[in-house]
Amino acid sequence: MSTGSGAHSAPAPTADDTTHSTTSKTTMFSSLKIRNYRLFATGQVVSNTGTWMQRIAQDWLVLTLTGSASAVGITIALQFLPMLLFGLYGGVLADRLPKRQLLLATQTAMGLTGLALAVLTLTGHVQVWHVYLTAFVLGLVTVVDNPARQSFVAEMVGPDQLGNAVSLNSANFQSARLVGPAVAGVLITAVGSGFAFLLNGLSFIAPIAGLLLMRNSELYKIERAPRGKGQLREGLKYVAGRPELIWPIVLVGFIGTFGFNFPIWLSAFVDDVYHSGASTYGLLNTLMAAGSLAGALLAARRGTSRLRVLVGAAVLFGLLEIVTAFAPQFWIFAVLMVPIGVFGLTVNVTANSILQMATEPAMRGRVMSLFMMVFVGGTPLGAPLVGWITDTYGPRIGFAAGGAVALAAAIGVGVMLVRVGGLRLKIDLRPGRRHVEFVPREQLATAA
Numbered sequence: 001m002s003t004g005s006g007a008h009s010a011p012a013p014t015a016d017d018t019t020h021s022t023t024s025k026t027t028m029f030s031s032l033k034i035r036n037y038r039l040f041a042t043g044q045v046v047s048n049t050g051t052w053m054q055r056i057a058q059d060w061l062v063l064t065l066t067g068s069a070s071a072v073g074i075t076i077a078l079q080f081l082p083m084l085l086f087g088l089y090g091g092v093l094a095d096r097l098p099k100r101q102l103l104l105a106t107q108t109a110m111g112l113t114g115l116a117l118a119v120l121t122l123t124g125h126v127q128v129w130h131v132y133l134t135a136f137v138l139g140l141v142t143v144v145d146n147p148a149r150q151s152f153v154a155e156m157v158g159p160d161q162l163g164n165a166v167s168l169n170s171a172n173f174q175s176a177r178l179v180g181p182a183v184a185g186v187l188i189t190a191v192g193s194g195f196a197f198l199l200n201g202l203s204f205i206a207p208i209a210g211l212l213l214m215r216n217s218e219l220y221k222i223e224r225a226p227r228g229k230g231q232l233r234e235g236l237k238y239v240a241g242r243p244e245l246i247w248p249i250v251l252v253g254f255i256g257t258f259g260f261n262f263p264i265w266l267s268a269f270v271d272d273v274y275h276s277g278a279s280t281y282g283l284l285n286t287l288m289a290a291g292s293l294a295g296a297l298l299a300a301r302r303g304t305s306r307l308r309v310l311v312g313a314a315v316l317f318g319l320l321e322i323v324t325a326f327a328p329q330f331w332i333f334a335v336l337m338v339p340i341g342v343f344g345l346t347v348n349v350t351a352n353s354i355l356q357m358a359t360e361p362a363m364r365g366r367v368m369s370l371f372m373m374v375f376v377g378g379t380p381l382g383a384p385l386v387g388w389i390t391d392t393y394g395p396r397i398g399f400a401a402g403g404a405v406a407l408a409a410a411i412g413v414g415v416m417l418v419r420v421g422g423l424r425l426k427i428d429l430r431p432g433r434r435h436v437e438f439v440p441r442e443q444l445a446t447a448a
Contacts, residue, residue, distance in 0.1 A: 052180025091369025291341025321403025
């Protein structure tokens with residue numbers, strides 16, 4: 001990316017080792033030295049906390065109104081369904097339109113949905129279809145907001161700090177995940193769900209203010225995609241022709257669809273295996289969130305994004321899910337939630353960074369919309385199947401099945417990347433050498 005009006009595209013990385021090193025020193029919080037990104041991150045931590053509050057209050061309200069867990073599932077599905085149906089179109093809009101102005105519109109719309117639900121709840125007129133409708137509208141807005149927000153990071157920090165900023169975004173979200181549900185629980189108990197919705201609506205003042213205070217002169221300029229026909233097809237063709245893009249998306253799709261169904265598994269374990277209550281469920285979620293936060297901060301400190309890190313983290317994530325599924329005691333199960341959070345978040349952040357850094361700026365919105373579509377949009381498809389396996393064969397088999405799919409996908413994608421990169425396994429047992437590594441065929445032939 002250049003600071004002029006045009007945009008350069010860097011040479012495509014190799015399939016073996018997509019490494020994006022920075023030209024300036026990267027520390028854990030180095031991107032926060034950039035004023036525009038600091039404003040953005042401050043606004044996001046406030047609104048993310050409100051978003052987590054609304055998620056908890058929304059599910060609790062639906063359960064209170066209907067007494068049905070299925071109704072809660074319908075609410076979640078309605079919120080994620082637009083991403084599955086229209087996610088790619090959101091990416092086209094993100095590439096065409098100025099992202100800062102687009103985010104001002106989407107963040108305002110999100111705040112208004114929270115305020116509308118607050119008014120209905122606080123006045124006593126709320127009905128379950130109101131919650132369904134606001135969840136669906138929120139999902140529609142997210143279709144545009146997500147790719148715009150993901151790709152706007154590059155305009156704020158530039159290529160040198162992009163990986164660090166992506167990691168800090170995830171740490172930001174996970175920090176809010178630790179605080180938001182706890183605050184929501186206190187509010188619901190003390191004054192009801194309506195005030196949680198109200199605070200969420202008001203929380204969007206922070207990111208809107210941050211966007212308004214940014215300096216245009218300090219943004220990295222990129223060339224926007226012009227209006228035209230076939231841009232959606234162009235985006236899909238662009239991804240399909242680049243293995244360093246398509247295979248991370250395939251891997252994240254499998255893991256997001258089958259490996260991230262923790263609300264199903266953890267609630268089933270708490271109820272059926274450990275015969276405990278809501279406090280235990282909250283503890284397990286908190287431990288996993290703590291691991292996710294640690295994973296995000298480690299990724300921010302690392303400052304590079306490699307395909308081998310992505311595949312390795314995915315393999316460990318799948319293995320840990322299988323091992324945890326058969327943990328003999330509760331404390332072992334609980335402790336293992338932390339590394340599951342670490343490696344699950346590492347998969348997400350590393351894939352996100354690789355895709356953004358390997359994509360031309362004018363295509364970034366469409367690529368990121370595809371990434372979010374397969375990761376988030378797969379939930380309405382995978383959750384019913386995973387839920388059926390869990391109900392039919394028990395929580396342990398359900399959890400292990402999700403881990404097995406994640407592990408198989410990681411191994412399969414790893415094999416494909418090795419083949420695409422023309423790599424071979426090199427084993428060197430001499431002291432002081434790296435004993436096992438992948439090297440290009442030519443290097444292995446020369447050594448032989």
